[in-house]
Amino acid sequence: MLDFGFDKLALIGAVALIVIGPxxxxRVARTVGTLLGKAQRYVADVKAEVNRSIELEELQKMKTQFTAAVHDVEQSVRQEVDAATQALNPAWHDAAAGSGDAYAPPPVYHHPGKNWRLKRGATPLWFKQKAGVRRHTQSGAARVxxxxxPRKP
Structure with a gap:
């Protein structure tokens, strides 16, 4: 930027006093000061916007690096679990075959799906009564x- 010393500013002020008049x-100095303040605020806003965009880019790079690291860790853990499972399956089957069904693997769980009747039917009646679950359908008029x-006589 331009380097203005005291002598240059005094020369500019003297010329302005002669040209513009006392x-x-x-009023002109006030206007120039206002315009310079607006220009400085505009430059500061532009700098802040540039800094924010640079920080955003850095955060996005960090996010991609973090996501890649998480993916790598997930893949390595999955590979280790698969390797352990493959190593244990023969031993598991040998132990189950050698000593009967005492060491047989547990049955595989199958989700019952969206059969809500099965879920509601599996709940004991005493628990439904305690929890206040309705067992019979009631119309809106009957509920009201x-x-x-009660009416007063």
Whole structure:
């Protein structure tokens, strides 16, 4: 940027005093100061925006590096688990075959799906009564009549 010393600023002020005149000089100086302040704020905003964009790019790079590292760790853990499973399966089957069904692997769990009747039917009645689960369907009018306050005679 330009380097203005005290002598250069004094020379510019003297020329402005002669050219503009003493009556208009304070108003012009105020306007120039206001414009310089706006320019400085604009430059500061642009710098801040550039810094934010640079930080955002750095964060995105860090995110991709972190995601890649997580993926690598996941793959290595998965490979180790598969290798351990393959190493244990023959020993498991040999132990199960040698000593009967005492060491047989547990059965594979199959999710019952969305059969809500099966889920509700598996709950004991005493638990449903304690939890306040309705066992019989009631119409809206019957529900209103059930909870309506008693009439005064």
């Amino acid at each position: 009556e208009k000089l304070p 009549a059930r909870f309506r306050p």
